[in-house]
Amino acid sequence: MENTGIYSYLVQPYQVDFQQKINFTTLGNYLIQSAGIHAEERGFGLQQLLENKKAWFLTRLAIDIEQYPLQFEKIWIETWVSEVGDRFTTRNFNILNRNKEVIGGASSSWAMIDLTTRRPASLSNLIGNDYVDGNLACRVMQPEKVPSVSKDLAPTEQLTVKYSDLDTNSHVNSMRYMQWMLDLFPLELYQERHIGRFEINYAAETHYSDNVALYKEEVQPSEEFIIELKKEPAKTVCRGKVTFR
Amino acid sequence: MENTGIYSYLVQPYQVDFQQKINFTTLGNYLIQSAGIHAEERGFGLQQLLENKKAWFLTRLAIDIEQYPLQFEKIWIETWVSEVGDRFTTRNFNILNRNKEVIGGASSSWAMIDLTTRRPASLSNLIGNDYVDGNLACRVMQPEKVPSVSKDLAPTEQLTVKYSDLDTNSHVNSMRYMQWMLDLFPLELYQERHIGRFEINYAAETHYSDNVALYKEEVQPSEEFIIELKKEPAKTVCRGKVTFR
Incomplete structure (x- = not known):
């Protein structure tokens, strides 16, 4: 094969x-x-x-x-x-x-x-x-460690894990975190630009009825954003880096 | 054909x-x-x-x-x-x-x-x-008009339409309304029973940043529920009837 x-x-x-x-x-x-x-x-x-x-x-x-x-x-x-x-x-x-x-x-x-x-x-x-083949060409760099957001940042959004968020392990589906991150951007940004790169690190699992806080930090205006999701009180669930072009 | x-x-x-x-x-x-x-x-x-x-x-x-x-x-x-x-x-x-x-x-x-x-x-x-063939057997009755919830009911949930909710017409995707309704039930109900019938009527469209209130009324305890989604102030967006078995 x-x-x-x-x-x-x-x-x-x-x-x-x-x-x-x-x-x-x-x-x-x-x-x-x-x-x-x-x-x-x-x-x-x-x-x-x-x-x-x-x-x-x-x-x-x-x-x-x-x-x-x-x-x-x-x-x-x-x-x-x-x-x-x-x-x-x-x-x-x-x-x-x-x-x-x-x-x-x-x-x-x-x-x-x-x-x-x-x-x-x-x-x-x-x-x-x-x-295993390390020689095949891929244009994409291996995903790197996404840095944390600044410590003093207030949450942009807060939500509670619901039935439809769960996968078969009773954890939030990995793509649902991505969806939550995408929903932090205004529609105008999607009209003017498009996401060129989306990088995500998964750190911990969340369960039904967990409260999740979403922090969004603009690194380069309208271009590069770091997003961090934390479970209460302050455990990192995942981090994303989104680059608009 | x-x-x-x-x-x-x-x-x-x-x-x-x-x-x-x-x-x-x-x-x-x-x-x-x-x-x-x-x-x-x-x-x-x-x-x-x-x-x-x-x-x-x-x-x-x-x-x-x-x-x-x-x-x-x-x-x-x-x-x-x-x-x-x-x-x-x-x-x-x-x-x-x-x-x-x-x-x-x-x-x-x-x-x-x-x-x-x-x-x-x-x-x-x-x-x-x-x-067109009206004689083919289907076990399901044609969807009927789902009644409104009681007038004095307080909303169970409120939410705002986001980027990922939208379809190509810039309206909320019809299945997303269904997901919102499903998320109104506690996990325990899904563990004990299952949905046997789900009926939904679509009445009006919602757009980006619209505020939507979700009303859930229990008609038969743990068995039959009517759900109504309204745009502010009081326009019905859709109604659902969910039957657990």
Whole structure:
């Protein structure tokens, strides 16, 4: 089997925003779905892990996009594993338009969690070296550590975790955090510019009825923002860096 | 071409709730997507309507479900047009599990809107009678008018329309209203029971930054609820009736 897998999606009307551009959360879901199929095909997918009471856990994700697919457009996601360490593995992606021209890319970092102990599990021997290829070209830098917001910043928004926010582990779905971050920007900014890069670090889990405070700091006016989500009192849940172009 | 169309979906991990059951919003999206493909194949789909500056507008939807597909399960949606009037058309659905056993159904009412005038357009001559079949069996009664909540009821929740709530018409996505309604119920209710029927009537559109008040009235304890969404000051946006079993 090849190192890379490539999968197509047809962008549905309910997966786009008011400008008919694909939602970032949908794009993230396509990436994760592609990662899932690619891993499943090679013996280390979520279903296979669940049989051993383990699961994949997304720790970092960076998405770079130059051209947004619109509703009814076909899009291709190409993915491969570029590196495997003991605790983390890096998976890269190319995002291609219907003509298979690269319009963006993504890089992600994953850990494996032991669902019995709720602790990280070793990745050694899980992914055969046959499937790892560090030489394949990806335009996207590995996701880096996003800095904290300033200590004196007041929250921009506060919310409470609800039923529809939860995934199968009873934690907030990783794309929902992204959605909450996107909703901190005014519509005018989306009309004038577009997000060129979105980087997110996941640090802790949130549960039903948790209160979450969202802090947004403008690093470069209308261009670069750092967002931090904290559980009360002050535990970081995740951090995002959003770059508008 | 046959009257009915049947389309399959594979339920993704991001499309299920904390009990691994398909989200009602995902189910709704699958229904709408199936309706879209079915209509497109027969010459009256959204893309074809958009060329004439018209669009489909969902006015009522009722979903009945006995068995919830879980993550990674295949599901089939069968759909057909059962009636066409001048202003409204009824489209029915069967929901089938991977073995093509009926596990639920849905019925929907649609109007066509003229995007230039923002007024309803006549459906005469749009859908050829060849494609209409009132004799096909659907287990679901046509969606009825959901009553208003009591006048003296205080809002259960209030929220403001955000970027991610919007669809391509810059209105709140019809499934987002459903999600808001689902989030009004405590997690315990979902653990003890499941939604057997969800009926929704759409009355008015909401836009970015609109304030929406959600009213929930318990008609039968832990079993039947009426929900009404109002824009300030008191304009009904939509009404839902949720039946737990």
